[in-house]
Amino acid sequence: MDYCIVSEIPLFHSIGEEELIRIFSELNISETRFRKEALLAMQDEPCNRLIILLSGSVKAEMIDSSGRMIKVEDIVAPNPLAILFLFGQNNRFPVQVTAREEVTALVIPKQSVLRMLGMNQTLLKNYLDISAGFASRLSQKLHFMSFRTIRQKLAVYIMKRSKETQSDSIDLDKTKSALAEYFGVSRPSLERELTKMQLDGLISANKKKIEIKDKKELARLIHL
Amino acid sequence: MDYCIVSEIPLFHSIGEEELIRIFSELNISETRFRKEALLAMQDEPCNRLIILLSGSVKAEMIDSSGRMIKVEDIVAPNPLAILFLFGQNNRFPVQVTAREEVTALVIPKQSVLRMLGMNQTLLKNYLDISAGFASRLSQKLHFMSFRTIRQKLAVYIMKRSKETQSDSIDLDKTKSALAEYFGVSRPSLERELTKMQLDGLISANKKKIEIKDKKELARLIHL
DNA sequence: CTTAATCTGTCACAAATGTTACATATCGAC
DNA sequence: GTCGATATGTAACATTTGTGACAGATTAAG
Numbered sequence: 001m002d003y004c005i006v007s008e009i010p011l012f013h014s015i016g017e018e019e020l021i022r023i024f025s026e027l028n029i030s031e032t033r034f035r036k037e038a039l040l041a042m043q044d045e046p047c048n049r050l051i052i053l054l055s056g057s058v059k060a061e062m063i064d065s066s067g068r069m070i071k072v073e074d075i076v077a078p079n080p081l082a083i084l085f086l087f088g089q090n091n092r093f094p095v096q097v098t099a100r101e102e103v104t105a106l107v108i109p110k111q112s113v114l115r116m117l118g119m120n121q122t123l124l125k126n127y128l129d130i131s132a133g134f135a136s137r138l139s140q141k142l143h144f145m146s147f148r149t150i151r152q153k154l155a156v157y158i159m160k161r162s163k164e165t166q167s168d169s170i171d172l173d174k175t176k177s178a179l180a181e182y183f184g185v186s187r188p189s190l191e192r193e194l195t196k197m198q199l200d201g202l203i204s205a206n207k208k209k210i211e212i213k214d215k216k217e218l219a220r221l222i223h224l
Numbered sequence: 225m226d227y228c229i230v231s232e233i234p235l236f237h238s239i240g241e242e243e244l245i246r247i248f249s250e251l252n253i254s255e256t257r258f259r260k261e262a263l264l265a266m267q268d269e270p271c272n273r274l275i276i277l278l279s280g281s282v283k284a285e286m287i288d289s290s291g292r293m294i295k296v297e298d299i300v301a302p303n304p305l306a307i308l309f310l311f312g313q314n315n316r317f318p319v320q321v322t323a324r325e326e327v328t329a330l331v332i333p334k335q336s337v338l339r340m341l342g343m344n345q346t347l348l349k350n351y352l353d354i355s356a357g358f359a360s361r362l363s364q365k366l367h368f369m370s371f372r373t374i375r376q377k378l379a380v381y382i383m384k385r386s387k388e389t390q391s392d393s394i395d396l397d398k399t400k401s402a403l404a405e406y407f408g409v410s411r412p413s414l415e416r417e418l419t420k421m422q423l424d425g426l427i428s429a430n431k432k433k434i435e436i437k438d439k440k441e442l443a444r445l446i447h448l
Numbered sequence: 449c450t451t452a453a454t455c456t457g458t459c460a461c462a463a464a465t466g467t468t469a470c471a472t473a474t475c476g477a478c
Numbered sequence: 479g480t481c482g483a484t485a486t487g488t489a490a491c492a493t494t495t496g497t498g499a500c501a502g503a504t505t506a507a508g
Contacts, residue, residue: 084360088355125311136315192495400487412487413464
């Protein structure tokens with residue numbers, strides 16, 4: 001295994017090469033390759049190993065018993081998957097994970113993860129930081145979902161993106177269909193609201209670019 | 225501090241008295257008392273300590289800048305609070321935490337938590353298990369919110385409660401107003417849907433008691 | 449460049465939900 | 479019990495959102 005690649009993994013940040021080799025040598029860690037469309041984990045399967053992507057990307061989906069899929073998230077290297085659900089009482093994968101392309105991944109059994117975290121304080125801190133990051137995004141999404149109207153959700157989304165890029169003009173990274181899905185609303189409804197907001201002079205939207213025209217009103221929308 | 229009380233705390237489960245005393249003696253841990261309505265943590269305040277309730281209970285609320293409150297959760301002793309957000313980059317309390325009654329709590333600085341987790345494998349496992357439990361509930365609530373219609377949400381809620389009590393008849397513990405708030409819908413809309421579901425023969429609702437009449441159809445609603 | 453697939457913008461219409469209002473019922477303090 | 483506060487049940491009406499459909503635009507593959 002290549003130290004250059006492994007040291008890029010957030011979980012192993014700031015850990016020296018010798019220390020890393022020592023840790024790896026003591027544990028049962030394997031590198032596995034998955035083809036496109038291969039299953040890395042099935043929904044409801046016991047979550048007994050940590051999977052960290054080394055290259056490629058996967059999609060996580062929820063399947064209900066009627067077979068309908070709900071896309072949950074995309075995960076790209078070098079991130080871990082389902083790190084929040086590795087431990088716990090009845091820990092099962094909440095989603096099905098499929099390779100979107102050729103994927104290589106590190107697979108570490110749960111027991112080894114536990115030992116590993118006890119071996120190195122920095123590693124432990126990394127693990128906790130990464131977990132907190134995921135938890136924070138989960139919680140943010142929940143907060144986001146609590147906004148009632150599409151207009152409010154758009155306001156939140158636009159203001160957040162604008163803050164991130166320090167600009168009154170934002171570029172959509174996802175397609176509008178994906179955005180509608182993320183919002184949990186239908187695509188035409190999202191389009192309609194974008195159009196209305198443009199008519200109302202709140203924003204100016206063109207293709208994948210949105211410009212903020214009335215920051216005050218957008219802020220007001222969010223705060224009730 | 226009393227070992228009997230401390231050993232009831234999930235985080236310290238299965239840890240012997242001497243070991244616990246050793247751990248506590250090395251760390252900076254304090255016991256604090258809060259009066260009713262006292263603030264244990266403010267929203268957006270840096271989350272630099274772990275707070276574990278020893279007795280009493282608190283409520284966690286989100287406040288937007290218009291002052292509107294969204295009740296998030298009640299936490300009772302002997303549970304920890306905001307354990308998921310203790311670490312991470314820009315870790316702040318996502319909610320405001322207020323004592324619902326007289327409360328005593330263990331307060332452990334973040335650095336001490338880190339050291340503590342490195343000192344004892346069982347403690348580490350407990351911590352990770354507890355975190356996973358919270359993450360799992362968060363994820364479940366998100367899944368719950370993703371159901372579109374009020375009827376679906378009611379179906380999920382009723383079926384879940386029915387499973388918990390092993391009975392086709394459930395009692396509401398909250399008022400219907402509170403339930404509506406939890407669902408993120410208006411009270412009259414919730415009432416209307418309950419009435420409709422009764423007319424459709426799915427349930428029979430009276431005061432705070434709901435009986436399941438058509439389990440098959442309720443299950444179908446959930447799975448699309 | 450051509451073609452097929454996907455994404456985008458826009459309708460008209462249906463369905464779900466919110467709002468406001470009011471009457472009644474229930475609960476708690478006294 | 480009385481009384482005020484809160485919870486419940488219901489209605490008419492307004493608003494928001496979903497659905498299905500369509501044509502044009504954009505993108506990716508060949």
